[in-house]
Amino acid sequence: MxxxxxxxxxxxxxxxxxxxxxxxxxxxxxxxxxxxxxxxxxxxxxxxxxxxxxxxxxxxxxxxxxxxxxxxxxxxxxxxxxTCQTNSHHHHLICLACGRTEHFHTCPVSEETIAAQFPAFQVEGHKFEVYGTCATCIKN
CATH class of the missing domain: 1.10.10.10 (Winged helix-like DNA-binding domain superfamily/Winged helix DNA-binding domain)
Structure with missing residues (x-):
């Protein structure tokens, strides 16, 4: 933004x-x-x-x-x-050393999977974050 x-x-x-x-x-x-x-x-x-x-x-x-x-x-x-400038659905990789983030657009959660297991639950949204160490911090 x-x-x-x-x-x-x-x-x-x-x-x-x-x-x-x-x-x-x-x-x-x-x-x-x-x-x-x-x-x-x-x-x-x-x-x-x-x-x-x-x-x-x-x-x-x-x-x-x-x-x-x-x-x-x-x-x-x-x-x-x-807030991210992209309007497309995405998630974040977050570096635990420096806090930098990267977007990734592959989503591990589908509304269909949730609906199949929990038919009475209405999904409003979700958030998925992966924590690790970025390439810059690994080098340093």
Missing amino acids: KVSDALERLKNRGYKYTGKREKMIQLFADEDRYIPAKEVLEHMQKDYPGLSFDTIYRNLSLFQELDILEETELEGEKRFRI
């Missing part, structure tokens, strides 16, 4: 534009990895020294609610990344 698209989404849903929100979104747009809230706070405090962890988390939750950010949990900690 582009920063301009994210800011437009905020505006269309009735939330105000602030420089802090733009800077947070830009941080995620510049990174191709999941980022913990602590790292977001450290980055933001350079320009906004009085910024609280609560403010960071409120905005991260809002961005996730508006599908600006995606969330996962690594090592018991929530981490966030900008």
Whole structure:
């Protein structure tokens, strides 16, 4: 997702534009990895020294609610990344060393398989993540 698209989404849903929100979104747009809230706070405090962890988390939750950010949990900690620009169904490979992600478009779960085993269950969506170490981190 582009920063301009994210800011437009905020505006269309009735939330105000602030420089802090733009800077947070830009941080995620510049990174191709999941980022913990602590790292977001450290980055933001350079320009906004009085910024609280609560403010960071409120905005991260809002961005996730508006599908600006995606969330996962690594090592018991929530981490966030900008929502993928692709509209096609895909999943992620996530490097445990650096947090970088790669898309893969093969889906191991089919709605037909679930419907056959659980006919009364209506699938609304799913998420599949594979954790490991990327080629760059293996080299280093």
